[in-house]
Amino acid sequence: MATQTMSLWESAVAFGERTMGFARRILPPLVADTAAAVRGMVATDPFERLIQEHRQVDAMLQRLTDGIDAPNAWRIALFMRFKRAMTKHSLAEEDIVYPALHDEVRDQKGSKSLYEEHAEIKIHMAEVEHALLNEDPQWRRHVRSLHEVLARHMRHEEEEEFPKMRSVLGEERQRTMSAEIRREERMVI
Numbered sequence: 125m126a127t128q129t130m131s132l133w134e135s136a137v138a139f140g141e142r143t144m145g146f147a148r149r150i151l152p153p154l155v156a157d158t159a160a161a162v163r164g165m166v167a168t169d170p171f172e173r174l175i176q177e178h179r180q181v182d183a184m185l186q187r188l189t190d191g192i193d194a195p196n197a198w199r200i201a202l203f204m205r206f207k208r209a210m211t212k213h214s215l216a217e218e219d220i221v222y223p224a225l226h227d228e229v230r231d232q233k234g235s236k237s238l239y240e241e242h243a244e245i246k247i248h249m250a251e252v253e254h255a256l257l258n259e260d261p262q263w264r265r266h267v268r269s270l271h272e273v274l275a276r277h278m279r280h281e282e283e284e285e286f287p288k289m290r291s292v293l294g295e296e297r298q299r300t301m302s303a304e305i306r307r308e309e310r311m312v313i
């Protein structure tokens with residue numbers, strides 16, 4: 125089973141390279157281009173950086189859903205990229221942002237609910253990964269569920285918790301938080 129799983133992932137990586145032409149034909153422009161355009165702004169504003177990352181992972185899930193006619197190996201390769209981006213983002217939030225919300229903004233309830241939402245997202249991610257690796261014909265249903273849960277969580281952060289943090293934390297603290305987030309994200313290769 126382990127051998128079979130490895131070969132699926134390995135072939136997905138190799139396949140990712142070969143299918144770039146296919147990807148360009150069916151996909152909208154990559155959000156990464158947008159990220160480059162706002163690079164200057166996200167360097168010092170921790171919340172802009174996190175919101176930009178939200179747009180990137182959201183676009184990846186949308187592309188996964190839209191790739192209904194794509195080969196399964198292409199879907200697995202895309203999901204691997206999504207998983208890596210989510211891991212970096214979640215690590216920074218859980219180690220830097222949510223503790224600051226808890227201790228510095230003194231919003232214990234908000235902090236706890238964000239940790240709980242991350243746990244829920246991880247369960248849905250595991251379901252999508254399992255469905256893709258097993259070529260489950262219901263894979264799109266799992267992706268849609270994940271997308272809904274993730275979108276709700278991102279709205280919660282962007283519309284409630286991040287504005288709260290922005291209003292309490294000073295400019296200098298936000299600058300140091302940006303550096304801490306960058307350092308944390310570099311821990312995931």
Ligand SMILES: [Fe+2]
Pocket residue numbers: 214217238242277281
């Ligand atoms: Fe989050």
Ligand SMILES: [Fe+2]
Pocket residue numbers: 174178213217278281
């Ligand atoms: Fe987030």
